Amino acid sequence: MEEFVGRLWHRFVTRATPCGYEAAGVELDEVKPALSAYHRALGGASAQQIMTAWHRPIERKRGRAKRLPGLRRKHMLSWQDEQGLYLPPKIAYYPEKELNESLYFWLAALSTQVMVVEHWLIDNLKASATLLQRYPGLRNPYQELVTATIDMAASQIHLSDRDRGTGLIELLSRPEYGPDRPFDINQPVAIPLWLYPAPRREVCAEVIDDLAQQDATSGKLIRLPNVRRQAFRVDDRRKTDGLLVFKMDSLFSRAEQVNVDRLQDDTMDDDCHSAAHDLDIISLSRQRRAGGSNVRFDLDLPSPQYDDLPVGDGIKLREWDYKKQRFRPAYCLLQPMVEDRAEPSALPSHLREPARHLIRQFSSLDLNKTSKNRQPQGEEIDLDHWLATTTDPEQSPDPDRYYKSRGARARNLACLLLADLSLSTDTPLDGDQRIIDVIRDALLLFAEALNRTRDRLAIYGFSSVRNKQVRYHVLKNFAEPHTDQTRGRIMAIRPGFYTRLGAAIRQSCDVLKLQSAEQRLLLIVSDGKPNDIDHYEGRYGIEDTRHAVVEAKQRGIVPFCITVDTDGNSYLPYLFGNNGYALVQDATRLPSLLPQLYIRLTSANRHFQ
Numbered sequence: 001m002e003e004f005v006g007r008l009w010h011r012f013v014t015r016a017t018p019c020g021y022e023a024a025g026v027e028l029d030e031v032k033p034a035l036s037a038y039h040r041a042l043g044g045a046s047a048q049q050i051m052t053a054w055h056r057p058i059e060r061k062r063g064r065a066k067r068l069p070g071l072r073r074k075h076m077l078s079w080q081d082e083q084g085l086y087l088p089p090k091i092a093y094y095p096e097k098e099l100n101e102s103l104y105f106w107l108a109a110l111s112t113q114v115m116v117v118e119h120w121l122i123d124n125l126k127a128s129a130t131l132l133q134r135y136p137g138l139r140n141p142y143q144e145l146v147t148a149t150i151d152m153a154a155s156q157i158h159l160s161d162r163d164r165g166t167g168l169i170e171l172l173s174r175p176e177y178g179p180d181r182p183f184d185i186n187q188p189v190a191i192p193l194w195l196y197p198a199p200r201r202e203v204c205a206e207v208i209d210d211l212a213q214q215d216a217t218s219g220k221l222i223r224l225p226n227v228r229r230q231a232f233r234v235d236d237r238r239k240t241d242g243l244l245v246f247k248m249d250s251l252f253s254r255a256e257q258v259n260v261d262r263l264q265d266d267t268m269d270d271d272c273h274s275a276a277h278d279l280d281i282i283s284l285s286r287q288r289r290a291g292g293s294n295v296r297f298d299l300d301l302p303s304p305q306y307d308d309l310p311v312g313d314g315i316k317l318r319e320w321d322y323k324k325q326r327f328r329p330a331y332c333l334l335q336p337m338v339e340d341r342a343e344p345s346a347l348p349s350h351l352r353e354p355a356r357h358l359i360r361q362f363s364s365l366d367l368n369k370t371s372k373n374r375q376p377q378g379e380e381i382d383l384d385h386w387l388a389t390t391t392d393p394e395q396s397p398d399p400d401r402y403y404k405s406r407g408a409r410a411r412n413l414a415c416l417l418l419a420d421l422s423l424s425t426d427t428p429l430d431g432d433q434r435i436i437d438v439i440r441d442a443l444l445l446f447a448e449a450l451n452r453t454r455d456r457l458a459i460y461g462f463s464s465v466r467n468k469q470v471r472y473h474v475l476k477n478f479a480e481p482h483t484d485q486t487r488g489r490i491m492a493i494r495p496g497f498y499t500r501l502g503a504a505i506r507q508s509c510d511v512l513k514l515q516s517a518e519q520r521l522l523l524i525v526s527d528g529k530p531n532d533i534d535h536y537e538g539r540y541g542i543e544d545t546r547h548a549v550v551e552a553k554q555r556g557i558v559p560f561c562i563t564v565d566t567d568g569n570s571y572l573p574y575l576f577g578n579n580g581y582a583l584v585q586d587a588t589r590l591p592s593l594l595p596q597l598y599i600r601l602t603s604a605n606r607h608f609q
Helices: 002-016 028-041 097-111 122-134 136-151 153-157 162-173 205-210 248-252 272-278 349-365 383-391 435-453 484-491 501-513 539-554 572-576 587-602
Strands: 049-052 055-057 074-076 084-087 230-234 281-285 315-321 326-338 369-375 403-408 413-420 456-464 470-476 519-526 557-563 581-583
Touching (some): 028 049, 028 084, 084 097, 097 122, 097 136, 122 136, 315 501, 315 539, 326 501, 349 435, 349 587, 369 383, 413 435, 413 501, 413 587, 435 456, 435 484, 435 519, 435 587, 456 501, 470 484, 501 519, 519 587, 539 557, 557 572, 557 587, 572 581
Parallel strands (some): 049 084, 326 470, 413 456, 519 557, 557 581
Antiparallel strands (some): 055 074, 315 326, 369 403, 456 470
């Protein structure tokens, strides 16, 4: 009964104080592709990503109608840092959908004029005035947003007092004049048209690499909602296991027994996603594992008897540090590895029919055939040479060569297929399939198809654990033919760890440069952006990967990325260029689409760039 009355009361007080126009709201995901291009076109940092912001508290006076239901304590503010531009997941401030969409584009444009917001008022006024002066075409959309903001100021902005509110409203209309009196930097007002200082990050840098994306004891991959949170590191380690001290009198106290149904409340970890979504600040433990797992060994890497066989002592590679704008020499240790326990295997039964279809398709394309004109015999008549000889016999150097002959020609092309074997490939798809299963089928079919063209092919996989262990799995090198042994290695691939893509690209380019081929193609199959559990996250990994791609192009290698990441359009154009990647919306179609993409990339009508 109490819960029923509570729900009715909550519904009443929240309906009495509307907080927005949900019907006219615009989702960030709807405008993110256009917003990213717009942000870069106005001069925004290409490596910055459009990301989702979260509610942040603002201390201010609230009316009784807002205090009663507990509303307006937190506001969805926009801000940015070197990693990305953080915008609300949905904007529903205005009753017109066009205005809500226009606000997204105004915030993206405003972020190009100010990188770090220190004063919530002065910096926004300067950035707005500069933007309007530089792009006069933005004045009309901006004035429409200002007019709409002034009209709904009383219900949406919730200014703390009349004088302060009047002054801020005047500044919105004329940002070039600036404030005529000081404003407290520590008491900002939530203005939808402005950017705000980035929230503090209290996580210690020296322990950030202790975060694990997978519980070592349960093996469950936990994915939080697509909203970032503030995090505070707490030390929950017990200094001592001392004696428990309590009052003996409490043992003789009496209490009335109350029957309480706990079945719906004590959910433990079953509702951890919604619990994390409700938290403003998430406390992170310094202990990576639960107390019961302290006696276990470090399970980050498998033991040698259950791991692939390392080949050599490893290869040291450099890495690009975008903050210092220079390379870190010999910073990454790449370890080539081979699965020596893989049993030779035939092509799986469910791939035999698709493989036969691909082989017939590659044969009909006649990729390895070439024609020679002016031959004494052949399969076709050379009409051009016959016509030239008939009209002017004296000018023809070969009067008796009227045929064309077709013969086999081995194309001078080398292709290296680099597969992402990171932990995220363990993500399930429809049915019982995982992303790693789809990648495995794609590698098998691709190898069968290219075995028909006789193009030189090598297949490698990679994953990483920080910069000290970049695992480079040899599935098929250029020297060996495609046999049951290579099929067995491909069949044995499994999800690894993280995605240090820059090091894998550099090593793949070194392997490709050893091939005396006129054309060298590097195909990358991935399911997400570059990341690792150290600082190789966000913009650092993006910039290092981009430098590796630029180095590959300078060495005459064509890198091309095929991804199943639905967010790939937000970062792949910066890494590979607009024509350097393909996004596969349905991951289950990857095995059939990969050979088709190869045909388009290596067809006679396509010139490598």
